[in-house]
Amino acid sequence: MNSTDIQLDIEKVETSRIDQVDFSNLQFGKQYADHMMYCDYIDGEWQTPKIVPYGPMEFEPSAKVFHYGQAVFEGMKAFKDDDGQIWLFRPEQNFERINKSSKRMAIPEFPKEHFFASLQALLKLDQDWVKKGQGNSLYIRPFVIATENGVSASESDRYRFMIIGCPAQAYYNKPIKVIFAQDYSRAADGGVGFAKAAGNYGAQFYPTKLAKEKGLDQIIWTDASSHEYLEEAGTMNIFFRIGDKLLTAPTNDRILDGVTRKSIIQLAKDNDVEVIVDKVSVKYIVEAARKGELKEIFGAGTAATVVRVEGFEYDGEYFDLPAIDKPYGTFFKSSLQDIQYNRVEDPHGWTVKAF
Template sequence: MNTPISKKINIQKVDKSRIDQVDFDKLVFGNVFSDHMFECDFKDGVWQNPTIKAYGPLTISPAAKVFHYGQAVFEGMKAFKDEEDKVWLFRPDQNAKRINKSAARLAIPEFPEDLFFEALTTLVSMDREWVRKGPGNSLYIRPFVFATQAGVGASPSTEYKFMILMSPAQAYYTGDIQVEIAEHYSRSANGGVGAAKAAGNYAAQFFPTNLARERGFQQIIWTDASTHEYLEEAGTMNVFFRVNDTLLTAPISDRILDGVTRKSVIDLAKRDNIAVEERRVLVSEIVEAAKNGSLKEIFGAGTAAVISPISAFSFQNKTYEIEKQEDSFAAKFKKELTDIQRNLSEDPFGWRFEVV
């Protein structure tokens, strides 16, 4: 799965790389960025002036509508380097489709998929030295789009900027995490923007997550806004529950993000003959499973974290510990996923995309 790179992007290459200034052994997730970035503007009804240039600050009006009405969506994806110095993306077609789905929900014009792939592959190829080999290493890629029209009238913007930034990364979470099941706050509601990667979704999570952290938990498992009886997502990840040897996860809806890692885990489970149920999962059934010993695992799945085991959860001020499993599904899926991503195993699904 390769795409040719045409010459329609204006490329302004840096004179000297900043890579020698980076300590790749002490990275903080999302704080260091590669030499180049991509930007493209939507004006007069068309996307125009696609450019790759040196990473740096923007000049933008304080009246830009993104600041006032929150028209901003983003994606998260990664590039990996194998032992032969080949660079790979993982299911980038899904990110291209999802950012446009998110954009449509926020009345943002869709970005051409062919230009998305051209910009993405050109940018990664130019900064391929920022992709480091080895377990846990990757280049995190952040495509995003936001409203730039100056004006505080409450209407959709007529101008936007689409950008791609890239940041060398190591593991997002180290070790197991403990979570609190939400009983009051909600991530999203029916008919809302929960299925979109809207910037405001994450802003609204910060306050309740901070409250959970004050009580000793790293993340929240969100419940439905109507009754708080059904489990939905875990923090910035989709969430899976292993009850005996069956994997349970909430179905995709207008409240729940269609995660790329989520759907990959489901495909791997089906290939490995592991029973998967995509259905509404009651808080009460997971609490009961924890009490009777049939709850074997809970883990989050997302691009940044890949697979994150959850060692305990709290509900109604009671904490339930989850015993480590020798035949951990979380460990199994993480290895299978990362082996495909890093070209260490066969890719029967056609998920890998080589950047040439």
């Protein structure tokens, strides 16, 4: 990640909070690094990015984000290798996707030079928050919100782009149980399912709450029109292993184009694992489970990396997926993390030195 000549206004913390954090017992998304970046869009232009101590910000109750949901975000991670160097994994993908999401939500696209200069400066300041060791990372959350004051139903003319970071370990510390959606939908054709729009996630919370009340962890969403095809889970893309083949749904305007998803597809090809990117029928997966042909289901996402699904419920029936020898999910997680932590050669040029 090359340094740029972009001017930044930087205010450093007087005293770091890092000694107040127990890094051996982190709860995902609850502790935050010392600094944050914000940059305002005013009068048709993005202003000078500012890096300041992490803390509260003040907005008026009429800020449009509170009323019309103009908000998008990204998720990415920084990793520290055994030599203390900090690496980002495919950051260009995250930058491109947040602007793709922004465009769909009528939010002005953020300049590339602002994004990477700010990210580099933040990581330099907060590099001690990126810990060495397997599973440790700094989760980075870029996001943008509408800040114009006014309750008229129209797009905002002011926005704030921000980046915050939180030290992280595993998002899931055990395999999960899921339910195949039959009643609720995550996204519809022509909607904003492909974008990381804040409202996509807010709309999932109620049906996910119902699933958790049944002892399940997540929902695998199905297509909104028929509920016949499996698409993605609440916090990640999803893969199915039938025999020795790997199946995953194609991206479309309902499904997020996951960075981890596309990386696993490439790693599968590198290792001669057949990947079928096509519609995944609920009936086909249920029948494969009945026959014992469904070997694995696993999710893939930035926060989760790869997480095994140990069973699923459909139409009131629960299907166990017993542990198997040499699961694909474990192999791809290990292969991906070896690249992210700079432990092996990166043949695809995915990792980028932070500074």
